[in-house]
Amino acid sequence: VVKAGQGVNGFGRNISGLFKHAITVxxxxxxxxxIAAGAVSVSSAAVELALMKLPDQASHGNARxxxxxxxxxxKLVIK
Numbered sequence: 921v922v923k924a925g926q927g928v929n930g931f932g933r934n935i936s937g938l939f940k941h942a943i944t945v946x947x948x949x950x951x952x953x954x955i956a957a958g959a960v961s962v963s964s965a966a967v968e969l970a971l972m973k974l975p976d977q978a979s980h981g982n983a984r985x986x987x988x989x990x991x992x993x994x995k996l997v998i999k
Contacts, residue, residue, distance in 0.1 A: 963996040 950956050959965035974983055987994045
């Protein structure tokens with residue numbers, strides 16, 4: 921972003937520094953907290969929740985689920 925902004929009117933040192941700082945903070949948050957441990961998409965969050973709601977591990981192979989929608993998210997849930 922910083923390289924792309926160079927030479928663009930209004931993209932000065934302040935904006936450049938802000939972007940650099942935001943990237944640094946993001947990296948620090950991911951390494952110092954558990955923020956990246958959970959689901960990264962709605963579909964993976966749905967799968968995690970469904971697995972938590974099933975009574976035991978043995979029932980995972982026999983469970984029936986309804987996935988509504990035929991888009992990319994629905995296909996990810998099915999996988």
